[in-house]
Amino acid sequence: MISVCSIDDIPEGEAFRFNADVPIAVFNTGDALYAIDDTCTHQDASLADGWVEDGCVECPLHAACFDLSTGMPSGPPAKKAVRTHQVIVSDRTVYVAINETPAELPVGEEIGVA
Amino acid sequence: MRSIAVVGASLAGLNTARALRRKGFDGTVTLIGAESAAPYDRPPLSKEFLAGTVDEADIGLGEPEDDGLELDWRLGKTAVRLDTGDTAVELEDGSRIRADGIVLATGAGANPFPGALGLRTIEDAKALRERITPGARVVLIGAGFIGAEIAATAANLGASVTIVERARVPLSGPLGAELGAVCAGWHATNGVELITDTAVRSVGEHEVELADGRVLASDVVIAGVGARPHVDWLAGSGLRIDGGVVTDSQCATGIPGVVAVGDCASSHRPFAGRVQRIEHWTNAITQSAAAAGTLLGSPEPPAPRDAIPYFWSDQYGMRLQFAGQRAEDDTVSIVDGDPASGKFAATYSREGVLHAVLAVNNPKQFGRLRRDLSTQQASVVALA
Ligand code: FES
Numbered sequence: 001m002i003s004v005c006s007i008d009d010i011p012e013g014e015a016f017r018f019n020a021d022v023p024i025a026v027f028n029t030g031d032a033l034y035a036i037d038d039t040c041t042h043q044d045a046s047l048a049d050g051w052v053e054d055g056c057v058e059c060p061l062h063a064a065c066f067d068l069s070t071g072m073p074s075g076p077p078a079k080k081a082v083r084t085h086q087v088i089v090s091d092r093t094v095y096v097a098i099n100e101t102p103a104e105l106p107v108g109e110e111i112g113v114a
Numbered sequence: 115m116r117s118i119a120v121v122g123a124s125l126a127g128l129n130t131a132r133a134l135r136r137k138g139f140d141g142t143v144t145l146i147g148a149e150s151a152a153p154y155d156r157p158p159l160s161k162e163f164l165a166g167t168v169d170e171a172d173i174g175l176g177e178p179e180d181d182g183l184e185l186d187w188r189l190g191k192t193a194v195r196l197d198t199g200d201t202a203v204e205l206e207d208g209s210r211i212r213a214d215g216i217v218l219a220t221g222a223g224a225n226p227f228p229g230a231l232g233l234r235t236i237e238d239a240k241a242l243r244e245r246i247t248p249g250a251r252v253v254l255i256g257a258g259f260i261g262a263e264i265a266a267t268a269a270n271l272g273a274s275v276t277i278v279e280r281a282r283v284p285l286s287g288p289l290g291a292e293l294g295a296v297c298a299g300w301h302a303t304n305g306v307e308l309i310t311d312t313a314v315r316s317v318g319e320h321e322v323e324l325a326d327g328r329v330l331a332s333d334v335v336i337a338g339v340g341a342r343p344h345v346d347w348l349a350g351s352g353l354r355i356d357g358g359v360v361t362d363s364q365c366a367t368g369i370p371g372v373v374a375v376g377d378c379a380s381s382h383r384p385f386a387g388r389v390q391r392i393e394h395w396t397n398a399i400t401q402s403a404a405a406a407g408t409l410l411g412s413p414e415p416p417a418p419r420d421a422i423p424y425f426w427s428d429q430y431g432m433r434l435q436f437a438g439q440r441a442e443d444d445t446v447s448i449v450d451g452d453p454a455s456g457k458f459a460a461t462y463s464r465e466g467v468l469h470a471v472l473a474v475n476n477p478k479q480f481g482r483l484r485r486d487l488s489t490q491q492a493s494v495v496a497l498a
Pocket residue numbers: 040041042043044045059060061062063064077078
């Protein structure tokens with residue numbers, strides 16, 4: 001469990017990015033907070049920069065949409081899901097429990113190189 | 115329809131083959147590619163691949179799931195004639211592939227400049243990679259997106275780079291003079307010399323002669339002077355050619371059972387109200403779904419967002435994103451950030467109608483503006 005930020009650091013529609021084994025982003029959809037791996041599974045783009053709507057984030061580079069609750073892309077060009085992580089809020093502090101499965105990284109990226 | 119031949123095995127061709135299967139087509143799909151390399155992604159050729167930070171395997175477009183597509187691959191085979199009477203494709207080696215449906219996805223090739231190298235294929239990129247060494251004197255002809263990206267990569271590799279551009283302001287076509295000048299300024303910031311308003315007269319062994327008489331010493335000369343579609347082989351086929359193969363907005367040509375996609379297609383664009391050939395990466399993806407739908411008789415119009423053109427470019431660590439199409443008399447407004455800071459977003463509009471948006475290092479604002487643009491365009495097209 002990692003203490004990430006204050007809930008006030010993530011306004012609705014925004015995301016907060018932090019570095020764990022790979023960059024992870026916590027999104028506030030207005031209804032809930034979701035944490036997913038920040039790097040698009042297609043190529044090198046930060047999903048925290050993407051547009052959030054209807055429970056999905058749109059990749060800022062080629063617009064693949066990822067479901068924030070499942071990590072699944074809705075269509076091309078991304079094919080692989082991003083990992084999802086559990087978010088817990090306690091005392092206005094946002095905690096993330098990192099999913100232990102290895103991250104899906106786009107080509108040319110290595111773990112530890114952010 | 116029992117068999118479909120896809121001519122062109124790059125982004126548009128491969129994605130059309132995938133879309134055909136996704137839509138349930140279970141007949142034969144033959145994928146014919148002129149290059150012998152398995153399909154690969156071209157945008158990295160001027161960037162990461164040229165820089166050597168990714169290799170051939172990294173830029174492959176193939177996915178493990180593609181094995182399940184059961185495609186009949188014919189790589190390293192150039193199509194030389196289309197027989198529309200019998201819907202058959204004739205290949206350079208004399209073989210003939212008959213199919214009930216034909217997908218034209220032959221793409222475009224770099225315009226040659228005598229004496230200069232070009233960059234379009236992975237082989238071109240490998241050849242450049244060997245020559246762009248630290249200290250090498252690299253001259254680029256053309257400061258368009260490809261030229262600017264190669265210049266940025268070469269400068270980063272330690273080469274001494276000069277760009278020669280015919281126009282007074284590079285990129286003024288797509289971006290307009292005002293913002294084209296902003297992007298052109300990045301060259302000087304990164305130690306690359308930009309010579310504008312000047313044509314290249316000739317390219318020699320170790321020098322480049324300019325129209326004004328200046329001579330630049332050079333070790334490598336690379337031309338980035340646009341591309342032309344691979345459609346010469348279609349002469350006499352009965353297809354209408356206007357730049358590329360003319361199609362309607364859903365990729366149908368005038369000949370039943372023949373569709374065209376990607377860089378080789380001059381398709382009707384609802385947002386522009388006319389036929390346009392677009393060489394963007396996302397256009398190839400969007401059109402492949404449309405083309406497959408058209409061939410199989412189940413049209414699938416693109417989502418409003420996908421119907422407007424979009425491209426991006428990475429240079430000197432700056433990411434530029436552009437959507438829509440500007441018009442000559444548009445008003446340019448900086449709506450976020452500041453061009454001097456290297457992070458901004460701008461709109462192109464006239465009389466309150468948004469035509470295009472540009473963002474530099476500002477993906478979030480770009481996402482928002484692109485949505486505004488597609489919502490507005492969708493209502494304009496619906497009214498038309
Ligand atoms: S990088 Fe995200 S869709 Fe391409």
